Amino acid sequence: MTGTPLLSVENLAVSMRLPAGGQMQILTDVGFALDAGETLGVVGESGSGKSLLSLAIMGLLPGAATATGRIMFEGRDLLALDDDTLCSVRGKRVGMIFQEPMTALNPAMTVGDQIAEGLVWHEGLSWKVARAQAVELLDQVRIADARRRAQTYPHEMSGGQRQRVGIAMALALKPALMIADEPTTALDVTVQAEVLDILDDLRREYGMALILVSHDLGVIARMCARTVVMYAGRRMEEGPTRDVLTLPLNPYSRGLLRAVPKRRTDGGKLDTIPGSVPGFARLPPGCCFSDRCPERIADCQEAEPAWAIPTAGRGVRCIRAMQEFAR
Amino acid sequence: MIVLLLRRLSSLLLTLLAVSALIFIVMDVLPGDPAAIMLGTSASPDTLAALRHELGLDQPLIIRYALWLGGVVTGDLGNSYTYGVPVAGLIAERLAVTLPLALFAIVLSVAIAIPLGVASAARRNSAVDYAAAFVSQLFIAVPGFWVGLLLVLVFSVSLGWMPSGGFPGWHGGFGSSLGALLLPAIALALPQAGVLTRVTRSAVLEVLNDDFVRTARAKGLPRRAALWRHAVPNALVPVVTILGLQFTFLIAGAVLVENVFNLPGLGRLAFQALTQRDIIVMQDVVLFFAALVIIMNFIVDLSYLYLDPRLRGRSR
Amino acid sequence: MNRVQSIAGGMIRLATFGVALSAGLLLAGVTVAATKTSLVLGMSVEPQGLDPTVSAPVAIGQVTWQNIFEGLVAIDKDGKIVPQLAKSWEISGDGLIYTFKLQQGVKFHDGEDFDSAVAKFALDRARGPESTNGQKRFFAAIDTIDTPDKQTLVLKLKERNGSLLYWLGWPASVMVGTQSAANDKTTPIGTGPFKFVSWTKGDRVELVANPGYWNTQTKLGLDKVTFRFIADAQAQAAALKSGDVDAFPEFAAPEMMEGFKEDTELVTVIGNTELKVVAGMNNTRKPFDDKRVRQALMMAIDRSTVIDGAWSGFGTAIGSHYTPNDRGYIDLTGTYPYDPEKAKALLAEAGYPNGFTFTIKTPQMPYAPRSAEIMQAMFAEIGVTMTIEPTEFPAKWVQDVFKGTDYDMTIVAHAEPMDIDIYARDPYYFNYKNPAFTDVIKKIELTADTVEQEKLYGEAQKILADDVPALFLFVMPKLGVWNAKLKGLWENEPIPSNVLTDVHWED
């Protein structure tokens, strides 16, 4: 961590206004830092609030959500900026790729124009020039016959191609940070690998930082240097991907790893984590994983364990893990 | 896609034929003899017979229908019994009032409804939303001819700003003719604007939460730009459908407002033709309305292809 | 800019253009001051054609008679017969030969000269077999027409007819040109002081002064006349108040008349017309075949309440089928005055102690349903229940009532002047046959002496007043409303018309 990081999220919390009145807290005490060109994976089951995290950074939270804490990016706290200034950051300095390629593109606008629009809007290029650059971008994301395909409409493309258009759109202005919210979840496996390749090559080529949100540990392992494990809106563990995957400190991370389906020789049942992810309104007292944690002890339910740094570059939210590490 | 259009066209022509048969039979069954009406109460039987022959009313139904339809196909719509002039000319004359009035009303309706509808959708459940809902409900609830009445009373009688009615004719100067159409256009536009606002609001709401609007925001477009460049264009299909319906209604249904502003429009022509049992005019006017409705539906269908590329299938 | 956005964008630009335009117009306030030699005259009903000799509606005469077309003789504003294209005339002792001396140097608007041959052509056309002239019966009495020379026209009659001269003054008997007659319906060519310019169907007819008018004594006050057709009373009032129309000789709504009182620019002139509002009964259908029932119904009606309720008090009560401004008028409203008790007693005597039920077929013109509603309330007072059946005029009314006589009672305003002879016609929708009455009418037609005729008309009125073939209610007023500076419009309307020869502006 040399000098000030590109992005530093500190004590971020997001709560939602309920339709019947009242507030419900989703993200609690989320924090991490990211240097220029670095890659960070955010992994967690669905319903852990990881997508909300990426939207919070982009400043695109739904109307009913309010975020507190700080998100320092290139020296400015994004949460404090008004919408107009945020608009100058979005797309230009931070690009985002969404999960659902089928609905993420405007059905009534040609693919080329949707890519070119960012260029026209931020850099004031003429549509002619912007469209030409859009064709180049389509080439870069390896879409065949880019010139012709630029004039076609989204419904004439497969899911994989549309996701590549999404990537082209996000990196049109060469932003410093790319956020990919489960980019390959909706794609079938073969297309997944190809899309990830493109994303990785272009990221390297333009030296962009990347936050990859996913529930698939394989994708995280392949793409990200560091990883944060999320559960019930909290960060449970953080560290270099290799360490987190091989020496998980938090019992939840261990459970997560065990649950990855592997070919079993002994014909036994696949391992699962007992119980199911509790709704945010019915969290157990103390540690949020305490109701399902095999290594639970009485203290776990006393109070929510604080975020601790066992060694440089690692973080964990679990009193048992700290006790283990101390020995 | 061409096959689709051709099939659509043939079914429309079939409908037109059915309408022509229906109107012919209805007009024939209606009580009242045009000749007696034209010659008044003290006409003698032989003069009545002479007129009926002159008008060709004494021929059997089928032959009259064939003659009329033959004429329509070749563009000769026959002569009006009462006015004695070709019906085509009459309709054209009246269309020069009804068409601009309908267009004027549609423009006003769009000018009011689209911004109001989009604003109330963008700022849902806000003051704007409730105000727009109330105003549009009010416009729908108030009878159009009643609004026309009040407009005349306020703007022409007491304030004297506007002419009270009548139509100086386009040769009499573009400005004065448009002035004559302003109040009636407003009276026609308000109820339509009410309906259009509600349709626009629900159409935009439908699209506002779609992912591609969020993508546009992620590209750095401010809220307004994302709304107008991405959400609204995708909400136009239902809006255009309503506009199509409203346009044909404005042509066919404006008779009440035409009465209040005594504009020589198509509606009044039909109303007078019915009272005078000017059968040939009635048949031609109703057929004209039906053709207009059908053409309008066809245009709206075509616009769907334009507005929603997904319907176009492989475009290149 | 993708085309779809441009539509959305375009719509907005178009829309804002629309709004800006309407705002601009609102301020401009387009009303042109009427110049002093042109006149805009309003009418409720638009004529269906412009040739009074081929179809009957009065509106045709109200535009063309005395303005475009002229007759051998004319009727003046007091209902008197005055010379016109015929300078003078004599009638033979036995009343069978009429010799007319014609004016010289009279030209039609298309340049054709008017002489006895053209006059013969016009009369033959009106009385010929193919003629569709609404008043063809006027010429039934004529046997032959001779033209000894260009200036003399001689009519030989089959039998004496006291009304022929009067009828020759009517719009239906105007002189038409030989070449122009065929399409007078759309482009009228006459000999009158005004020439036809244009007709925008449903809106207006424009006339312009005729420079070559033969009658040099008359000094025309106008060089341009526009007839505006406005059916809706509210629109009529608005047109008058906003100055779009200078005059409405027959304003449609009596209840709005006092609205003009405090308007200094306008003047209201109440005259009377020939429109007799009469509730005809089917004299052959029970119970209306019994005279006592008809008389009882007459006594059940208070004419002044009907006039006050239906026509805001304008209009004069009548006791028979005759109007005050016709010669030989006698006020017979006293024959069966309003007396519900007597009416009930007469009904009981006629065999209907607790009344009966019938329907009245009312056309849609305002006076009809309003009068019917009041009559309904009055009849209820004497135990008679009347249901109102709106009947579309002219179509269904002519077919059901006039031709089919399939009705109990109806109510309609008879517009033709001096048409008391309709009760002598057979068939006629009243189905009223009274030999004594028919005999009096016959005598009237055969006497040329006006004093004798007026005595006979009096007799005819008395018979109808007593026999009550129809409930005689009231004569419609002529509600004239026009610009205070406008002079020369007729106050009464002895014949449905808008004679503009002596109309002029005064500052």
Added chain:
Amino acid sequence: MSAVTVTVEKPAARRTSLFLRRPNLVIGGAIIAILVIIAFVSLFWTPMPPGKMQIIHKLKPPLAQGLLGTDHFGRDVLSMLMAGAWNSLSIATVAVAFGASLGTLLGVTAAARRGVFEAVAMRANDVIFAFPPILSAMMLGALLGTGRFTAIIAIAVFMVPVFSRVTVSAASQVWARDYVLAARAAGKGGVLITIEHILPNIANQIIVQVTIQLGLAILTEAGLSFLGLGMAPPAPTWGRMLADAQTYLGTAPWLAILPGLAIALTVFGFNMLGDGLRDLLDPREKGRT
């Protein structure tokens, strides 16, 4: 790092007043309820018999003669409005009942039977849609003579295509649903499926359409009366009161304003009720904040 306590506030009072959550339903329902009550009351009692004329008291402003003044025949405007409520509402309801049932039947059968029947039904729809409404009402008036019956037919006829179109599209969607395919696979006949599955599922769309068409029916009746095609006198309807009052606007404006207001209020009420029902019944609308 401080310990973090979970704060989840308990949702506010169990049932926020119905008014706040469903304003349209409450307002619309209230207006219509009041009107229906007035209409029924008018059958038994009105301040004055609606038809009673007192020519001497004609054209009196409100409160001078009777609560809302008198018309050009001296009849009590309040009584006429009440009687008018009954007439206008009854014409509208009967017309809508007629139009809705016929339209729905046509639509549902078309969706079930498909093939020729549907083509013919849709063709008939197009023909009726192609006829200009007001003009055709006039022709009906000329054909059948004016009166309550004609007004009802004129209004109902033009409602049939609207209902059949709404029903066909809604029904075909339900037909495409898996559980209906399953029922058909189980050998159930078209009629049975329609009654058991189709109708209940499209009922809410029809109900919403009924309320909106009721509002439109009142407006159409007013338009017909304006053209002299409404009910025969002396039975007052709001439309005819408005039409008759047109020429008195200068001298007695309340004669036109009151019935105009009554019409506007009723249509407003029906539309609000329609909106409220649509929100209540439409599952999709439930979740949306």
